[in-house]
Amino acid sequence: MGKKGIFIVIEGLDGSGKTTQATLLEKKLEKNYKVLLTAEPSRCKIGTFIRESYLYEDKRLPTEAEALLFAADRIEHMYKEVKPALDVEKLVICDRYVYSSLAYQGSAGLSLEWIKTINARALQPDFSIFIDVSPERVIERLQRKKSVMETLETQKKVREVYLKFVEKGELVRIDGDKPKGVVAENLYAKVLGLLKDAKGFVA
Numbered sequence: 001m002g003k004k005g006i007f008i009v010i011e012g013l014d015g016s017g018k019t020t021q022a023t024l025l026e027k028k029l030e031k032n033y034k035v036l037l038t039a040e041p042s043r044c045k046i047g048t049f050i051r052e053s054y055l056y057e058d059k060r061l062p063t064e065a066e067a068l069l070f071a072a073d074r075i076e077h078m079y080k081e082v083k084p085a086l087d088v089e090k091l092v093i094c095d096r097y098v099y100s101s102l103a104y105q106g107s108a109g110l111s112l113e114w115i116k117t118i119n120a121r122a123l124q125p126d127f128s129i130f131i132d133v134s135p136e137r138v139i140e141r142l143q144r145k146k147s148v149m150e151t152l153e154t155q156k157k158v159r160e161v162y163l164k165f166v167e168k169g170e171l172v173r174i175d176g177d178k179p180k181g182v183v184a185e186n187l188y189a190k191v192l193g194l195l196k197d198a199k200g201f202v203a
Contacts, residue, residue, distance in 0.1 A: 005086035012131035015138035039095035042077035107157035133176035
């Protein structure tokens with residue numbers, strides 16, 4: 001499945017500031033690029049169902065059901081938003097993608113290989129970045145109503161999975177414990193470097 005644009009994914013724990021950082025990155029990049037900022041769960045039908053009917057229930061769904069829901073949303077999201085933007089040479093920034101499923105459902109005991117299998121049709125990102133913040137800090141930040149996955153124990157397990165992908169070189173780590181402005185500058189510099197290395201994609 002070919003694409004013309006560049007697909008960047010921003011990952012992180014809940015409360016890590018990744019949504020804020022993705023927005024700041026969009027504002028910096030849109031001066032020179034055509035940018036689409038999007039997120040998962042998406043605003044498509046399945047993603048809306050996940051956000052409205054599941055995330056804030058008292059208990060998590062069976063892990064397999066979670067993974068299948070997110071994979072289904074990912075495919076709908078890909079065809080309705082991500083791929084059309086890439087086809088017109090936009091730079092797409094996605095707040096969460098396949099690594100979120102691997103980290104969250106994987107840390108709950110589901111086979112990483114099975115998660116990869118049900119996401120096999122999802123587009124591969126060009127760059128995937130992990131904004132790393134300590135689990136204790138993210139729990140402190142989450143003053144709003146927490147989702148079923150936003151407990152300290154869950155976040156610690158999720159971070160462990162993310163860091164394994166960092167070690168493998170699949171995710172680029174950005175220190176998210178620094179001040180917001182410093183994180184934003186470091187993220188922007190890293191993305192500019194990655195874009196510079198991306199052949200055939202210039203401002």
